[in-house]
Amino acid sequence: MEFTYYNPKSMQALVDTLQALQNYVILAGGTDLLVKMKEKLLRPMPQAVVDINGIEALREIREEGNSIMIGALVSHNELTKSALINKKAVVLAEAAELVGSPQIRNRGTVGGNICNASPAADTVPALLALGARVKVSYQDGFLEMPLAEVFKGPGRTCLAPGQFISCIKVNSLQADEGAAFLKFGKRKALAIAMINCAVWLKLDGDVISDVRIAFGSVAPTPIRLYELEKWLQGKPATSAVFAEAGLEAAQLIKPIDDIRCKASYRTRLARVIVYRSLVAAAERAQMRCSCE
Ligand SMILES: Cc1cc2nc3c(=O)[nH]c(=O)nc-3n(C[C@H](O)[C@H](O)[C@H](O)COP(=O)(O)OP(=O)(O)OC[C@H]3O[C@@H](n4cnc5c(N)ncnc54)[C@H](O)[C@@H]3O)c2cc1C
Structure with a gap:
């Protein structure tokens, strides 16, 4: 396969490069992209590959008020090791730690995990639970949107030609808040999720x-269960409520059969994963209340 390789070293150079090209792909860690290129799965095949790894500004993790800004090129390994993420957005570190293998976590980035738009992406539910917004950069500047609006279908995003994700902004966890991520795969490691789930909650005493x-x-x-969220608001954070929430979740989702498992099994897993995630998030919120 033949393509022209571009390696811009600044955000402006990246914007200018994309603006001048018609049929290109962005290369971050390459863990999804290179597989698709090798297997000739991209339609049309790209005439240009734009490698964004030379842009240091895309690797930053920093705190801004009650938010954490995460550059699109931050790798899964960097997320798991970041002191800031572990202190104020630990659910994201937990999700990143369950991505693929050490090699994949070393190369794979959070921006790539989002833009690959897999329904099974592991960092995405954690980001959604943290109320993530993404910064989309392009020739005329940038726009900010809720992460949920990026996804248009399996492998499809809302990004127009010339646009790229530069940064992801998440809310940092406060004293009365807790969050948890859980994943069921066919194996304990190197497994794409049969189902994954992230929960964030805020307690007012014992009430959600x-x-x-x-x-x-x-x-x-990836989806938010808005109906279930509404149902839980104002309810006590008890095991009985969480078990009922699991049953509700199983009724609300409409999964499909695929190579990893049957829809009926996913529905049963949903009940368990929602219950366990809620229990873990509530325990953490209670611990944070008493520690801070
Ligand atoms: C063996 C194996 C195991 C895996 N296991 C898991 C797993 O357990 N969980 C999981 O979630 N994923 C898994 N993956 C998928 C993959 O590793 C992740 O999705 C990874 O985060 C992709 O990031 P990347 O930087 O490698 O993306 P790339 O492959 O570089 O890019 C992916 C797509 O996003 C686009 N893109 C990348 N960055 C940007 C940007 N900033 N703006 C706009 N477009 C962009 C690219 O053009 C491409 O279309 C696995 C992959 C492999 C090969």
């Missing part, structure tokens, strides 16, 4: 005052 629940591998894109 706010909650976000996100799922992967149960729909054409």
Whole structure:
């Protein structure tokens, strides 16, 4: 396969490069892209590959008020090791730690995980639970949008030609908040999720005052269960409520059969994973309340 290779070293050079090209792909860690190129799965085949690894500004993790800004090129390994992420967005470190193998986590990036738009992407439910917004950069500047709006279907995003994700902004966890990520795969390691789930919740005493629940591998894109979130708001954070939430979740999702498992099994897993994620998130919120 023949293509022209570009290696811009700044955001402006990247914007200018993309603007001048018609049929290109962006190369981050390459763990998804290179497989697709090798297997000739891209239609049309790209005439240009734009490698963004030379742009240091895309590798930053920094705190800004009550938010954490994560550059699109931050790798899964960097997420798992970051002191800031472990302190204020630990659910994301947990999700990143369950991606692929050490080699994949070393190369694979959070921006690539989003833009590959797999329904089973592991960092995406964690980001959705943290209320993530993405910064989309392009020739005229940038726009910011909720992460959920990026996904248009399996392998499809809303990004127009010339646009790329430069940064992801998540809310940092506060004293009365907790979050958890869980994944069921066919093996304990190097397995794409049969189902994954992330929960963030905020407690007011023993009552759930706010909650976000996100799922992967149960729909054409990663999803939030808004109906269940509404149902949980104002309810006590008890085991009985969490068990009922699991039953509700199993009724709300419409998964499909695929090579990893049957829809009926996913529905049963949904019940368990929602219950366990809620229990873990609530325990953490209670611990944070008493520690801070
Ligand atoms: C063996 C193996 C195991 C895996 N296991 C898992 C797993 O357990 N969980 C999981 O979630 N994923 C898994 N993956 C998928 C993959 O590793 C992740 O999705 C990874 O995060 C992709 O990031 P990347 O930087 O390698 O993306 P790339 O392959 O470089 O890019 C992926 C896509 O996103 C586009 N892109 C990348 N960055 C940007 C950007 N900033 N703006 C716009 N477009 C962009 C590229 O053009 C391409 O279309 C696995 C892959 C392999 C090969």
